[in-house]
Amino acid sequence: MATKFDAIVVGAGPAGATAAYKLAEAGIKTLLVERGRGRGSKQVFGGRIYVTPVREVFPDVEKTAPIHRWVKREKISILHNSRILSLEYESPEKHSFTTYLTEFTSWIVDKAINAGAVYVDEVRVDSIVEEDGRITGIEAGGERIEASIVIDAEGVNRLLLEKLGLAERLSPEEVALGAKEVIKVGADKINERFGLEEDSGLAWLLVGEPTDYLPGGAFIYTNRDSVSIGVVVYLATAVKKAREEIYRLVEKLRLHPQLRQYWEDGDIIEYSAHLTIESGRRFMPRKLATSGLIVVGDAAGLLLNTGYTFRGVDYAVYSGYLAAEAAKKAFNLGDFSEETLRENYEKKLLGSFIAKDLRNHTGVEQIMHEVEFFEKYPVVAIDTARKLFELGYETPRIQEALRSSLKTHHINLLSFLYKMFKMVRKL
Amino acid sequence: MKRPRIVVGIKWVPNTQAVRFDPKTGTLIREGVPSIVNPHDLDAIELALKTREKYGGEIIVVTMAPPGAEEGLRHVIGMGVDRAILVSDRVFAGSDTLATSYTLAKTIERIGRVDLVFFGQETIDSSTAHIPAQVASWLDLPYIYYVESIEKLELKENKVVVKRKLEDRYEWYEVELPVVIGVAMHSNPPRPISLTNKLRAVTEKPIEVWTNKQLGLDPRCIGLRGSPTIVSKVTWQPEIPRKRKIYQGNPKEAVKWLIKHLEEEKVLP
Numbered sequence: 296m297a298t299k300f301d302a303i304v305v306g307a308g309p310a311g312a313t314a315a316y317k318l319a320e321a322g323i324k325t326l327l328v329e330r331g332r333g334r335g336s337k338q339v340f341g342g343r344i345y346v347t348p349v350r351e352v353f354p355d356v357e358k359t360a361p362i363h364r365w366v367k368r369e370k371i372s373i374l375h376n377s378r379i380l381s382l383e384y385e386s387p388e389k390h391s392f393t394t395y396l397t398e399f400t401s402w403i404v405d406k407a408i409n410a411g412a413v414y415v416d417e418v419r420v421d422s423i424v425e426e427d428g429r430i431t432g433i434e435a436g437g438e439r440i441e442a443s444i445v446i447d448a449e450g451v452n453r454l455l456l457e458k459l460g461l462a463e464r465l466s467p468e469e470v471a472l473g474a475k476e477v478i479k480v481g482a483d484k485i486n487e488r489f490g491l492e493e494d495s496g497l498a499w500l501l502v503g504e505p506t507d508y509l510p511g512g513a514f515i516y517t518n519r520d521s522v523s524i525g526v527v528v529y530l531a532t533a534v535k536k537a538r539e540e541i542y543r544l545v546e547k548l549r550l551h552p553q554l555r556q557y558w559e560d561g562d563i564i565e566y567s568a569h570l571t572i573e574s575g576r577r578f579m580p581r582k583l584a585t586s587g588l589i590v591v592g593d594a595a596g597l598l599l600n601t602g603y604t605f606r607g608v609d610y611a612v613y614s615g616y617l618a619a620e621a622a623k624k625a626f627n628l629g630d631f632s633e634e635t636l637r638e639n640y641e642k643k644l645l646g647s648f649i650a651k652d653l654r655n656h657t658g659v660e661q662i663m664h665e666v667e668f669f670e671k672y673p674v675v676a677i678d679t680a681r682k683l684f685e686l687g688y689e690t691p692r693i694q695e696a697l698r699s700s701l702k703t704h705h706i707n708l709l710s711f712l713y714k715m716f717k718m719v720r721k722l
Numbered sequence: 723m724k725r726p727r728i729v730v731g732i733k734w735v736p737n738t739q740a741v742r743f744d745p746k747t748g749t750l751i752r753e754g755v756p757s758i759v760n761p762h763d764l765d766a767i768e769l770a771l772k773t774r775e776k777y778g779g780e781i782i783v784v785t786m787a788p789p790g791a792e793e794g795l796r797h798v799i800g801m802g803v804d805r806a807i808l809v810s811d812r813v814f815a816g817s818d819t820l821a822t823s824y825t826l827a828k829t830i831e832r833i834g835r836v837d838l839v840f841f842g843q844e845t846i847d848s849s850t851a852h853i854p855a856q857v858a859s860w861l862d863l864p865y866i867y868y869v870e871s872i873e874k875l876e877l878k879e880n881k882v883v884v885k886r887k888l889e890d891r892y893e894w895y896e897v898e899l900p901v902v903i904g905v906a907m908h909s910n911p912p913r914p915i916s917l918t919n920k921l922r923a924v925t926e927k928p929i930e931v932w933t934n935k936q937l938g939l940d941p942r943c944i945g946l947r948g949s950p951t952i953v954s955k956v957t958w959q960p961e962i963p964r965k966r967k968i969y970q971g972n973p974k975e976a977v978k979w980l981i982k983h984l985e986e987e988k989v990l991p
Contacts, residue, residue, distance in 0.1 A: 326921070333756065415920040435917040550968065 300326040300413070302622060303433055303442040305420050305455065307331075308338050309396075309608050310592025311448030312403035313352060313615030314622075319412035321623050326440065327407055328433070329416040334404055335397035337450075339475060339569035341605050342516030342523040343498055344399065345391045348609040348648070352616040353403075357389070361398035363519040364496030365389045371603055374504040375677040379553060393496045393516045393523070395477075396608065403612075423447065423455050423588065429631075430587030444587055444622050444631055448615065451570045451593040453580075461590070462580045465570070467530040469578050471511060471600075474541045474568040475525030476549060480561035482520040488557050489517055500603055503673035505548045509533055510669045512602075513548050515557075522558050524548055529573055529663055536666075542568070571607075572598040574660040576653045583644060584636035589618040595644075599652050602659045610649045617643050662718055667706075675700045675711075724877045725779035726837040728770045729830055731857070732763035732783055732798065734791035735847040759794040762842035766903075767798050768910035770840050773872050779837075780804045784829055786814055786822055792929050800915040800923035807833075811933040816946030819848075823856030824943050830861065832937060837877065837899045843867065843907040851904070858902035866895055867904030 304315040307329035315327040331337035343366055349356050356362075367388075372381040408414050423445055424432045432441035449455050451470065456462035480488075489497050496517040505513035511528035526544040528537065539547075549555060549563075572578045578596035583589065591597075592611035599606040621640035625631045644650060662668055678700035682691050691699070701708055736755045770781045783798050785791055786809040795806040809829050817825065830836055839861075841854035851867075858865035866884055873894065874883040886893040887906050915923075934944070941947060967983065969976045984990040 328917075413921065413924050415917065415924060417915070418917050418920065436914075438917045440917065440921075 300324050300440065300442045301626065302326070302444045302446065303328065303440060304412075304446045304448055305423070305433060306448035306450055306592070306594075307334070307400065307404055307414065307416070308448055308450060308592060308611060309400055309403060310594075310597075310611035310615040310618075311446065312400055312407055313612045314446045314448065314589075314591060314619045315412045315414075315615075316403055316407035316410055317352075317616055317619030318622060319407055319410035321619070321626075322411075323623070323626060325407070325412040326442070327404070327412050327414045328418045328420055328435070329414070330419050332417050334401040334416075335399075338396045338400060339473065339567045340396045340608055341473070341475070341514050341525065341527075342518070343391045343393050343496075345606055345609045346389065348613040352612050353406075360392075360402050361394055362392040363394045364392065364491070364494055364517055366391045366393060366498045366516075367495040368491070368497045369604075370497060370499040372499065372501045373673040373676050374501055374551075374553070375673050376681075377553065378677050378681060380676055380680045391498070393498075393518050395518065399608070420449075420455065422458050425459060428586060430585065444589065444625060444636075446615075446618050446622070447588060447590045447594050448592045448611075449594050451572055453594050456580060456590065456594060459585075459588075461582070461585065462594075467534060469573055470570045471527050471529045471573045472533065472541055472568065473525055473527040473571050474545045475523060475566070476545055476563050477518070477521050477523050477565040478549070478558040478561040479521045479564045480558050484561075485517050485520065485522065491517060498604070501548075502669060503677070505544070505551065505554075506669065507538060507544055507547075508670045508673065509536055510663050510666065513544075515554075521564065522561070524558070527571060532664065532666065542566075571600075571605075572596055573600065573663065574657070576657055577660070579653070582633075582637060583641040584621070584633060586633040586636070587631045589621060589636055589640050591615050591618045596653075597649055599656060600659055600663075601656050602662060606652070613647070613649060614644060617647070658717075658720070665714070667714070668718070671704050671706060672711075675704055675706065678703065726773065726777050726875060726877060727779055727833075727835055728773060728781045728838045728840060729833060729836050730763070730766050730770050730781060730783050730798075730803070730840045731826055731853065732767070732785045732794065732842070733760040733845045733847075733853075734758075734785055734787040734794045735760045735845055738846045741847075757790065757794070759797055760842055760845045760847075762844060762846070762905075762907040764798075764801075764842075764912035765907060765910040766840040766842045766905040767801055767803060768912045769869075769872065769905050770838075771802055771913070772910065773838070773875065776872075777875050777877075782807065782833060782836075784809065784826060784833075786810070786817070786825055786829075788815075789931075795929050796923045797915075799927045799929075800920045801912060802919060805930065806927065807930045807932055809932045809937070811935075813934050813941060813945050816949060817944065818949035818951035819850055819852035819856060820950060821944050821946075821948035823853050824860055824948065825937070825939060826853065827857045827860035828937055828939055829932065830857070832932075838872075838882070839863070839900065839902045841902070841904050843904050854902055854904040861900075861902070863900055863902050864897050865902045865904070866897065868906045869903045870906050870909040 301324040302318050303326045304311045307327050315325050318325040369384040372379050418435050420433045420435045422434045424434050430445050453462045499515040501513040509528045510532045513526045516523040583595055591614040597610040597614050624639045679696045682696035734757050737758045740755045742751045774781055781803040782805040783803045784807045789810055799806055844851040855865050868886050869884045870887040871885045873885050880899050883896045969979045
């Protein structure tokens with residue numbers, strides 16, 4: 296009975312599937328286990344993937360990955376009081392794409408299977424087995440499978456790492472909750488309504504009304520023939536301040552009088568909700584490898600929220616790749632010790648663009664907890680714009696419009712300027 | 723001691739919960755719909771496994787399908803069956819229940835000595851429940867359906883006692899072997915598949931593929947040519963489009979608004 300593998304990867308998300316693929320490709324006997332049914336049934340993302348790191352791992356990504364649309368338009372909007380204030384950016388370059396995560400992960404899982412990895416789904420791994428200070432395999436349903444190395448790609452809810460004492464229990468301050476709907480509209484209608492070309496897409500971030508003025512953000516992504524819409528709210532504040540269930544927020548977003556024209560008469564084809572990491576740096580385990588174990592993807596805290604965009608899938612893919620490289624080295628050396636794995640994986644990861652990004656953007660979490668940024672400032676921005684654009688008799692100067700809006704909402708100009716300055720610096 | 727040989731016929735079906743109807747052509751839209759093992763067939767496999775646990779023997783699963791059905795056969799190998807045969811050939815395409823049952827009957831004959839032939843009660847994609855009865859006819863065997871359990875199996879005396887579940891009663895039948903049995907739906911919920919069994923299914927057991935080269939069936943009796951069924955017309959229940967009206971305001975007004983609209987739509991008299 297095949298109960299011994301060289302490597303076991305727990306979790307077939309983008310990180311785990313990539314690791315399994317790269318290992319199998321190197322001729323390492325690899326088992327990839329997934330808890331969900333089929334491919335990617337438990338995975339949720341916002342809607343887009345940045346391509347550059349993925350291309351380094353999969354040079355064929357542009358040709359063979361299930362890419363829906365290249366994001367060529369970025370939009371950030373504040374919504375309040377039936378008014379929308381937006382910033383738009385357009386570029387002809389292909390830097391990120393929209394897709395369904397299920398399709399994208401499935402693309403990698405197929406690569407892994409074709410490379411010789413053994414893939415089994417609907418398996419709940421109960422624990423990662425540790426013997427004499429060394430990881431020796433996994434246990435599922437009372438059965439044990441051994442391997443020289445285990446790659447933990449279990450995702451944000453790190454039950455296995457918790458059991459090993461490598462991660463703390465989740466606390467609400469560390470995570471945000473996202474809920475999302477996919478609405479099938481039809482490609483032609485999407486192109487027409489959003490003013491898009493055949494293969495180009497839109498990534499749209501919204502604050503104010505759509506998040507019920509809670510810290511977080513709402514998003515809209517255009518897929519091939521559908522639109523993904525969703526809301527992310529920070530659990531710590533949402534628990535205290537939310538007036539409605541998060542799924543109601545998504546519903547309100549869908550029914551929003553100024554937005555619903557985009558997906559009118561579409562069919563909701565998917566509904567999902569998932570936890571997401573708020574601060575990758577704080578979420579990162581104390582160590583990313585121990586003897587016989589490497590941690591990748593969300594489980595390693597590799598998610599970035601810059602306030603205006605999210606990155607996670609490309610980090611996941613890249614970390615899976617680094618893990619496989621480190622594991623390959625370990626097999627060559629015949630050395631799976633903590634020291635070697637940390638040297639070859641953790642050090643590489645911490646020296647990579649991912650860790651740099653996470654260190655660089657720690658300011659965002661502070662801003663995300665400043666309620667004013669979501670409760671009052673969107674209102675002030677809209678008020679100011681209203682005064683500038685909706686002219687009656689008088690024509691205020693920008694400064695006057697801003698001052699009077701601040702005054703209406705009892706905000707001190709100096710503290711406002713200071714906070715804006717701080718925000719610009721932190722973001 | 724003689725051990726029973728059990729054949730279980732299964733079907734690889736589109737997950738009908740995900741299938742939609744094309745109102746223009748009157749056909750099912752199967753594109754992009756994942757296929758599954760007909761859920762009612764899993765009850766038959768489970769009953770076969772229970773029977774083997776008690777009496778020993780061998781379980782051989784048979785399906786007639788395109789090559790994609792291998793995934794379904796892997797699934798049931800994971801449940802613990804001994805052999806899996808995929809009857810797959812372009813010449814079988816377009817079979818109705820008559821041609822299918824003929825092909826399956828000939829496959830079963832070719833397997834050799836068989837004591838019990840199990841089927842699920844019906845399939846979720848067509849629900850004709852023709853196949854087990856027709857296979858029994860081709861093989862000239864008795865057929866008992868809505869069977870819940872095997873009460874007693876005596877290979878030496880060549881007989882079996884089965885319990886049959888009806889709406890208001892149970893019935894026990896003693897029949898001579900071999901026999902074709904339709905297993906009642908939901909009567910034997912399938913067991914969860916352990917990790918090592920899943921691995922066994924993926925890595926070890928080969929799937930046997932039988933084409934018409936092995937079976938050598940008369941082309942007039944199989945596939946489209948062997949299928950006398952004509953689907954003359956399919957109609958569907960058109961979906962009533964939602965009105966998508968939302969009332970925003972206080973509950974008292976909302977009730978009046980709702981009643982008014984329901985009356986206008988003649989939902990209320």
